[in-house]
Amino acid sequence: MTTSVTPAATSAGTAAETFLSVRDLMVHFPTSDGLVKSVDGLSFDLQRGQTLGIVGESGSGKSVSSMAIMGLHWGTGAKISGQIVLDGTDLLELTPDQMRRKRGQDVAMIFQDPLSAMHPYFTVGNQIMEAYQVHNDVSKGDAKKRAIEMLDRVGIPNPDRRFSDYPHQFSGGMRQRAMIAMGLINNPGLLIADEPTTALDVTVQAQILDLLQDLQREFNSAIIIITHDLGVVAEMADDVLVMYAGRAVEHGPCRELLTHPEMPYTWGLLSSVPDVTGDTDARLIPIPGSPPSLLNPPTGCAFHPRCLHRDKVPGDLCRTTMPDLVPGQRGAHHTKRCHLADSDSIYQTEVLPEIAPDLAEEPAGPLVGEAPEEQR
Amino acid sequence: MFAFLVRRVFAGVIMLIVMSLVVFGLFFASPVDVAAFACGKNCSPAIKEQTRKALGYDDPTLVQWKDFMVGIAKGREYPNDPELREAAPQLVASCDAPCFGYSQVNSRTVNEEISKAFPITVSLAVVALIIWLTVGIALGCIAALTKGSFLDRGLVGISLVFYAFPTFFIGLLLLKFVSIKWGLWDIPEYTSIADGGVGAWLYNLILPSVTLAVVFMAAYVRMTRAFVLEAMSEDYIRTAHSKGLSRGRVLRKHTLRAALTPLVTMAGLDFAGLLGGAIITEYVFNFNGLGKLAVDANQNYDLPTIIGLVVLAASFVILMNIIVDVLYAVIDPRVRLG
Structure with missing residues (x-):
């Protein structure tokens, strides 16, 4: 159980033991304007019981890649290639019907807005039951019992009464709990949570995240949590993958990546996180510009038009050459896609004093609000 | 649910009453002498007057409307004029509730026409x-x-x-x-x-x-x-x-x-x-x-x-x-x- 956190881009040799192994995943959408490369060569590994946080702006390919893992891209004309090996099976080689049987059973997903993600005309119980019945040949009564059990497990009071309520009769937090119950009812090995707390109050957010962590411990499932909220990542994730314009730009263990980020885009994300307990002198620095068009991505490093540090790279490298995702200065477990040679020292001397002056003196200190709890 | 139904039915009835008033008003504002039409080609002024009375067209419009509404609620008898009914009881046509009126043109109640x-x-x-x-x-x-x-x-x-x-x-x-x-x-x-x-x-x-x-x-x-x-x-x-x-x-x-x-x-x-x-x-x-x-x-x-x-x-x-x-x-x- 105490396998050390495997870094993403290690060789494919570990793929046999890893629970989920994504290799060189591409999701391209042909449109009348050209090919949109929503996900372009994404690779990562995930073990049972571990959580991967995928972070990035809107349109960076977070959701598209998770939908590819769920096999939900049919009918959109998406061209998908690469490998998604879940527990020894390449999901991309399954027939649509085989994939359908895995969906909800081995891979489940919970969505951002639990109100629109639940059918308004069916009771919450009916919708949860259905997820169980489709994969288990059980009577209605047994399915109902199981659904009520799950509602109880996710902390819905009076589950047998609430079973026959409609989604609009639930509060936002309860709806998300019900969604989690629906996702976990078949005890899937992998749960993908697509911005599970974005639509919720902050206090409810914390409850939902706690619940997810509890359930993860109980069921030993792997979780991919997709978010743009670094606070959520710090709370939940073991590994973090930062995505930009359809590619991974930085990948490493959560604490390592948040305390020693090496890619200017990650710096930008960190700079835009407000810190309640932090120094009031700390500034919120937004990333200039807007996410690039995936139809016409910038040449070289996709981030270079918005990068404040591109002058520190000799020559025209940033504009002409796409950097590889390679181990940075701090070892093989922490990879980055950046030409900067001494990024760690730039971060410590230039970025950190701006965004968190109180932390600048003690370089190893925790960064975002609270430190991640479970780091071994 | 029940309160909703009561309210809606009540509103519906009011709507119908207002509408029947408007329809009545519109038709009686038209320049056509309905009694003359009902009475046909070889019509003497006396017969025309009798037709008018039989159909109740001699009453003011509002009274006629009231008779119509009463007919819908309770039914009524034609000819409208009580004296005419007494004079020729064999010709009296009764029209059960809801009575929509009597069509002189077709010589039967509107209800009969509708039910056909x-x-x-x-x-x-x-x-x-x-x-x-x-x-x-x-x-x-x-x-x-x-x-x-x-x-x-x-x-x-x-x-x-x-x-x-x-x-x-x-x-x-x-x-x-x-x-x-x-x-x-x-x-x-x-x-x-x-x-x-x-x-x-x-x-x-x-x-x-x-x-x-x-x-x-x-x-x-x-x-x-x-x-x-x-x-x-x-x-x-x-x-x-x-x-x-x-x-x-x-x-x-x-x-x-x-x-x-x-x-x-x-x-x-x-x-x-x-x-x-x-x-x-x-x-x-x-x-x-x-x-x-x-x-x-x-x-x-x-x-x-x-x-x-x-x-x-x-x-x-x-x-x-x-x-x-x-x-x-x-x-x-x-x-x-x-």
Whole structure:
């Protein structure tokens, strides 16, 4: 159980033991304007019981890649290639019907807005039951019992009464709990949570995240949590993958990546996180510009038009050459896609004093609000 | 729920009363002397005066309206004037509640006319409703599921063409070619179930119902397609797929449930409109339904019939509105009546 956190881009040799192994995943959408490369060569590994946080702006390919893992891209004309090996099976080689049987059973997903993600005309119980019945040949009564059990497990009071309520009769937090119950009812090995707390109050957010962590411990499932909220990542994730314009730009263990980020885009994300307990002198620095068009991505490093540090790279490298995702200065477990040679020292001397002056003196200190709890 | 019903029915009754007032006002404001019309060609002033009295046209408009409303509530007897009733008791025609009036032109109560025409109109409307709902929704779903394909474009295009055709054109086309030229179908002539059984009843209704249904069908194909496509892009459909349900099951249970709900409202109101009579179709096929009755009444200045039909048609629309609202609360749990 105490396998050390495997870094993403290690060789494919570990793929046999890893629970989920994504290799060189591409999701391209042909449109009348050209090919949109929503996900372009994404690779990562995930073990049972571990959580991967995928972070990035809107349109960076977070959701598209998770939908590819769920096999939900049919009918959109998406061209998908690469490998998604879940527990020894390449999901991309399954027939649509085989994939359908895995969906909800081995891979489940919970969505951002639990109100629109639940059918308004069916009771919450009916919708949860259905997820169980489709994969288990059980009577209605047994399915109902199981659904009520799950509602109880996710902390819905009076589950047998609430079973026959409609989604609009639930509060936002309860709806998300019900969604989690629906996702976990078949005890899937992998749960993908697509911005599970974005639509919720902050206090409810914390409850939902706690619940997810509890359930993860109980069921030993792997979780991919997709978010743009670094606070959520710090709370939940073991590994973090930062995505930009359809590619991974930085990948490493959560604490390592948040305390020693090496890619200017990650710096930008960190700079835009407000810190309640932090120094009031700390500034919120937004990333200039807007996410690039995936139809016409910038040449070289996709981030270079918005990068404040591109002058520190000799020559025209940033504009002409796409950097590889390679181990940075701090070892093989922490990879980055950046030409900067001494990024760690730039971060410590230039970025950190701006965004968190109180932390600048003690370089190893925790960064975002609270430190991640479970780091071994 | 109960309070809602009471309130809606009450509002509906008020609406009907106001409407009957307006209709009364409009017709009595017209320059036509109804009594003269009712009395016919060789009419002496004395007979005309008697007709006027018999029909109650000698009273002020408001009194006549009051008599009409009382007739609807309790029924009444014709001739209207008590002296005339006493003078010739053998001629008294009683008209039970709800009495819509007495048509001098046809020499019988409006109720009798309506009760003869109504089954024809209802039969036509029901069969047409079934045709346009089943075919329209089925084709609409097919178009939505094959969105962008040749089939989809064909269906949408054809439905647009049919939508543009006037009803009389389709009716005459069917009559002329299918019935007369090719002899595939006997010329329809309404046969009640009591007279010819369900088979003959349906056989004679098919052509006119298809005529009536085609325009609605075309509209429903396009609406169903739009609603299904809209529902398919909803988050909860993605959730249903992510549970591992088969595509067919997602479509049948989740998508259609959401897509067809708004169609219930429209179908209810369209049906209510048809209960007032499908004028063109009934005329083309010479079915003596409410629509044809209304046109004939208009041509003959048969005032009582016109008023009776307007009030009847309006009450259907009001009633159907209430039914649709209640139905909506049943199928959409978010709607609460109160």
